[in-house]
Amino acid sequence: MLRVLRTVRQTLQDLQLAIEGTIIMSATLKETLDAMYDARLPEKWRKISWESSTLGFWFTELLERDAQFRRWTELYRLIPVKEVTRQHKGWSLDCVVLQNLVTRFTREDLQEPPPEGVYVYGLYLEGAAWDKKKGRLIESKPKVLYDPLPVVYLYALNTTCGKSPSLYECPIYRKPHRTDATYIGSIDLETDLPPSHWTLRGVALLCDIK
Secondary structure (H helix, E strand, C coil): CHHHHHHHHHHHHHHHHHHHCCCCCCHHHHHHHHHHHCCCCCHHHHHCCCCCCCHHHHHHHHHHHHHHHHHHHHHCCCCCHHHHHHHCCCCCHHHEEEEEEECCCCHHHCCCCCCCCEEECCCEEECCEEECCCCEEECCCCCCCEEECCCEEEEEEECCCCCCCCCEEEEEECCCCCCCCCEEEEEEECCCCCHHHHHHCCCEEECCCC
């Protein structure tokens, strides 16, 4: 994030100087200026950051991500799995796995971080919907492409048991365009139907639906 902020700041400063005639308008600066005029994301910025359909969406994400990182570093202390393992007597790092629980809360309902683990919000289901009362996957509602998922609680658990085969391992992507580059990981979701049902439907979670 610091690299992105430095690059954006330097590019804008150089553009201002080039427009004033203080420095030469290089080919890279001209390409950046043309992209900004067309509301497109400059290629120089895209290479060090993330995809976005418009420059406006990208800049909004930049501000939101920066604000989120600042809150994390200033208000919360994220405890790594290794440190969590040390805090629990008898836990072995080899047996510690990451578990998740889809809560009934929205972002506004939670004002404090959990005593252990983290809350994750801002995920959207594509290809399915979420039953908040029963806490499980259901079929998509008519004409609804994306369904917001409630806050997810991620935590560590010391166990040698494998996960239940009845859970759907739902992949998470940064953007609607699903590629290896936008893949983040996965979480397990409750379902009354076989997990293969949702696999065939291509159900996934997205961080951004723009």
